[in-house]
Amino acid sequence: MRPFALVAFASLLAALPACTGKSGTGKVKVAVVTNCTDPFWTICEAGAKQSAKDNDVELVFRQPAKLEVASQMEIVEALLKTGIKGLAISVINPKEQTPDLTRIASQVNLLTMDNDAEKSGRLCYIGIDNYEAGKEVGRMVKRALPEGGTVAIFIGETTSHNAHGRIAGVLDELEGKDNRADITAGKYREQYGKFKLHRKEPITDSTEPDKVLNNASDALEQLKNTPNVAMVGLYNSNPKGILESARSKSLVGKIKIVGFDENPVTLEGIDKGEIEGTVVQDPYNYGYESVKWLAHMAKGGDKKALPTKATQHRLVTKTGEKVAGVEVPIYKASEYAKKIRDSLEAGK
Template sequence: MSRLTVVAYTFGVLFFLVSCAFSVFYGYKVMSHDLPEEGNEIKGYNYHFVLVPEELDNDYWRLVEKGAQEAAKEYGVLLEYAGPKQANIDEHLKTIEMSMASKVDGIITQGLSDEQFTPLINRVVERVPVITIDTDASNSNRMSYIGTDNYYSGYLAGKALIEDTKGQANVAIITGSFYANHQQLRVQGFRDAVMSEQGIKIITMEESEISRVRAAEKAYQILKDYPEVNAFYGTSALDGIGIAQVVEKYKKTDQVYIIGFDNLPETLDYLSKGTIKATIVQEPYEMGYRAVQMMIDLIEGKTVPPVVHTNTRVLRAADLPVSHLGGREAGY
């Protein structure tokens, strides 16, 4: 073997080892950011909780986290915010399992309707108390649920659409997930509300996968395939925003009625302009704050109600502060 070959071989081995080292380090940093560490020692805190959202960077879940962190600071709790970067049931379940293994004092998590979720929660609560938030898992042994009455919120949306369209609309539904329990309930509540209205027809329903980009793609395809559609109902926080983007670009906003969910800043902007006509407002901050309080009560042996429904209401442009009304008056 020539000297040049030996040098090249040695360099190649060194490069490989350095690459592996960086990969291991990077992987560790990612995992330590997204998942609780086992054996995490808590100093200066009364309790250690983990909040597992549907997806980490969702604006709605950041509001839940804000409320939870405020309560955690007030009550001397270390709160970790950990979970999937994008909605993913396997990563969600893995985060719960890692939280249990790291011996946290309590787990606050969105409920999931997948058949894997209930058996896992039933196993976890034997070691760690679990509170579901935003979406319940009523068939599991979770200790309590705090969040929206999702069926009622869907029913409110249906009644608002009837009122605003005078009972005449061809509706397309874009839902965050066909399989998530809270999304199913919001659809069912809406369907039940409009069922007796002869002038309202549900034309089609599509899934956005909790993505504003996908919601926009679905809205565009619906308008192309079903020109008779003149109303949209979006059941997740990002659906209404995606729908509104398409309606503004491809249709006259006074020809299409949109009712969405939540009061994210973009939603309020579209509401003030009249692109979105109404939105169903939840209380994510309150959910997060009270979930931490309830978990402390559980640990300290106090009685906690099995279900706590936070407030839900319809918001229209007329309900916004004058300072937020920069666009035309909302109306169908």
């Protein structure tokens, strides 16, 4: 049996190179590391790949299996040892990762995307301001329920910097405050201005698909006889979960749904008028821009050319028409969906 075992190993090892993306082109190698595995990052990868082609660099794109600093750093540490010339990373915990990132920034060109660590010495940040994006969501809720009402907030977790920003933005906007310094998670109240926060805290699902759906369904059951309800989904899968459970209970239209990110189901729901709208981040460009600027720096480009401001978030609605009080670009849902499909196609 020993020969059999060895043959099994040998064939496994022979099969391994077939799965590698190693091209051995001798081109400059840059890496993009996300915070977890998500459809959001699939769009980002398409942009990064296109950019690698356009800027003539070799790309390593890695998504950690878990949204956890330990798994992310295991990948980053290993990548650093493979001789990459630049790294773009979606930071999970800005404050605590800053020392590590500072050390990494001293070794390779480092830039942050999607989530920033300002003091890490990164070259630049590519991504939106989550607090501002949260306020945009809040404004949408206010437009949907001008008289106030009950708001249920769904999100994957409430511990990351991104999540803090979005939740604080929504709640501050509902209350009519603007206090960016007060992005403190963990302390929630029942009343925010004219709005009541359902369950007195955001409802989390650890991004597990069945829990996303169950949370939304349970809340719908509790709130189905309450007037003026808005359900806010702040992670990619949340608006989809809310919409699907509302459809299954025939409550579409009775409750207002406000979304975040560009899940295809979300965009379709907006197009049908089932969802009020969604705030989008443009992950395709996160990938494209990250690789572009990493290539720029690796080839000895000028630091001064790097972007200095946060990327602007955008709004997607059914019609795409101008809305009073909204300063960011507004897209029509059907057109935005097509744009994403096209870029994903091009990425293949």
